[in-house]
Amino acid sequence: MKYINFLFLFISLPLFSWQGEVNNLISRPYLSNRHIEFLQRICDEAGGRLAGTWxxxxxxxxLKEMAKEDGLDVRFEQFQFPGWLRGNDSLFSLKPRFKELRCVGLGYNAPSEPIxxxxxxxxFGYxxxxxxxxxxxxIVLVNQERPPxxxxxxxxxxxxxxxxxxxxxxxxxxxKNGGLLLAGVGNFQGTPNPIxxxxxxxxxGQYLLRLIRKGIKPIVFVKSNSVCVQSTSHNAIYTIPGKLKQKIVVGAHIDSWDISQGAVDNGVGSAVLYGLALNLSQYKDYKYTIEFVWFNxxxxxxWGSKRYVEKHNKDVVLAINLDMPGDPRGINLMGFDYLRPFFDSTLAKIKGFNLENGVQNSPWTNSDHMYFMFEGIPSLTMLGWMEESMYRHYHDxxxxxxxxxxxxxxxxxxFLSVVIYSLANDFNDFKRLSREEVKNLLKKHNLESRLRKQKEWIFD
Ligand SMILES: [Zn+2]
Known part of the structure; x- marks a missing residue:
């Protein structure tokens, strides 16, 4: 009888404690308001957070101040990058009548003559x-959207x-109609746009187009006052040291476009990262080191994630990127399919979330996981959902x-606290893809041509 009891305890204790920790990991964020407070402060007290600006x-x-209050030691890592500052640009229709046109200059516009x-x-501009x-x-007028x-x-x-x-x-x-604009860069190299x-x-746009189609030639005045300037910025980092030096990087970009508060893109991801750091810092005995990085x-x-990968990539075993995360619906393995059994079983243990999208493989580029992916480092994102009213003002x-x-x-x-906690304690088979395997993964998911166009195809 004693022997049976002993066996029972031996088998059930680890399982019981895992469940106990899961209960805490899941419930604690609902008992705190710090992540929302953080989001509100970076939106209202800071504002549109274009890198290199006040x-x-x-x-x-x-971030540093709040983290200190919460007992988290956040440090900054400085880097140089090709910066850009928006000037007070002018865009007026002069003929057939004077009218100011609402506009947003694209990143890396340089100062221009009055045009x-x-x-x-x-x-479409082809x-x-x-x-x-x-x-x-x-002055050329083109549609933003290309034919499918x-x-x-x-x-x-x-x-x-x-x-x-x-x-x-x-x-x-x-x-998109309704007076919306779409900020973005004019190129991916950080060089001045040629025009x-x-x-x-x-x-x-439709107004100008109607005039043109009627044979009325609109005359427009343009003056760009934006400047390209070498700049300095910082990634912000908080580390929970594990038994191993190898680390799981969880990242979200804290910068945004300047014209809004960058609340959804990507205040939300930055706030999720804050809450994760706070929640997971309650435990200290992880197998892997966990590093939380607010990329800039x-x-x-x-630029921030690129510099981080250049500097730290050898210790990174996994990268999780939170860019406009939304309400959890599952995990995107980004083509690193060997992680699937682990995620299938981890997700199956968490009831109560609507994880209807499960574990998927839909790699995409042009966010902070990209340079990790290029190194063959398994990279993940959370599959999320948000209503149209939340993402409608993307880059507007x-x-x-x-x-x-x-x-x-x-x-x-x-949700992610449980996922990361499990990865940092229970996973033991992180492996990188070779350059050839990454190349094939990108080709298989039709990402080659886009990367070539961006001059970011490094696999020839
Ligand atoms: Zn973003």
Whole structure:
């Protein structure tokens, strides 16, 4: 009898304690408001956190201050990158009538001469759209969205084509209506755009287009006052040392576009990361080291994560990226399929979340996991859901704190805490893909052509 009791205890204790810790990991975020407070402060007290600006540095100081209050030692790691600062740009329609056009200059626009020129419509902006057009010394108007049956044309390519054809500037008509704009970079290298490029509203775009189609030649005035400047920024890092030096990196970019508060993109991810750091710091005896990294300068071209990977990649066994995470629905293995059995069993142990998307494999690029992926480091994201009203103002003026469903942040912290806790304690088979395997993974998921266009294909 004694022997049986002993055996019973031996078998059930680890399971019982795992469940006890899971209960704590899941419930603790719902008993705290710190992650929401953090989000509100970086939105309202800092604001649009373009890397290299006062707002961005302010957000970092809020992070450091709050983390200190919560007993977390956050440190900064400085890096250089090709910075960019928005000037007070001008875009006016002069003829047939004077009207200020709402616009947002694309990242890496350089200062321009005052330009006064006729606007011509080049449809989608592909080279063949210029066959019957003379755009020399004119301003080109193109659609933001490309036709689904044609090869993708990035804004960067449309800018290059228009410039080569002799245009003085380019205007992208937003495909979302309602006065919205779409901020973004004009190229991925951080070099000055060859001509000034602007996102304009759907409504102003349609207005100009109607004039052109009626044979009325609109004359527009453009002056870019933005500047490209070598800049300094910081990644913010909090580490929970494990028994092993090898580390699991959990990251979210804290920078955003300057025109809004960057609440959904990516205040939300930064707040989830804050809550995760707080929750997981309650335990100290992890097998793997866990490193929480608030990456910087993501929006201007993933500069913070690029610098981090250059410096630390040899110790990293896994990267989890939280970019606009939403309400948890599952895990995206990003093509690192060997992790599937672990995640299938981990997710099966957590009832109560709506994990209807389960474990999927849909690799994508152009966020902070990309350079980890290129090194063959298993990279994951959370599959999440959010309503249209939450992401509608993506890269637009309206991405403010009021758009955020705060429950999703808490749910994501609870869910991911269990996932990361399990990975840091129970997983023991992290392996990197070889360069050839990464190349094949990217090819298999049709990411090669996009990366080539961005000049980021490093696998030849
Ligand atoms: Zn983002």
């Amino acid at each position: 707002e961005n540095e302010k957000a970092l100081s809020i 006064e020129a006729e606007v011509v419509y080049a449809n 080279t063949d759209n210029y066959e019957t057009l003379d755009v020399r010394n004119k 049956n044609r090869e993708e044309l990035l804004r960067y390519e449309a800018i290059e084509i228009a410039s080569k054809k002799g245009a003085k500037a380019i205007l992208f008509i937003n495909n 000034p490029a602007f996102s304009i509203t759907y409504e102003d 300068a993501e929006e201007l071209g993933l 003026f309206g991405d403010y704190f009021d758009k955020v469903n705060k429950n999703y942040i808490t749910n994501a912290i609870a």
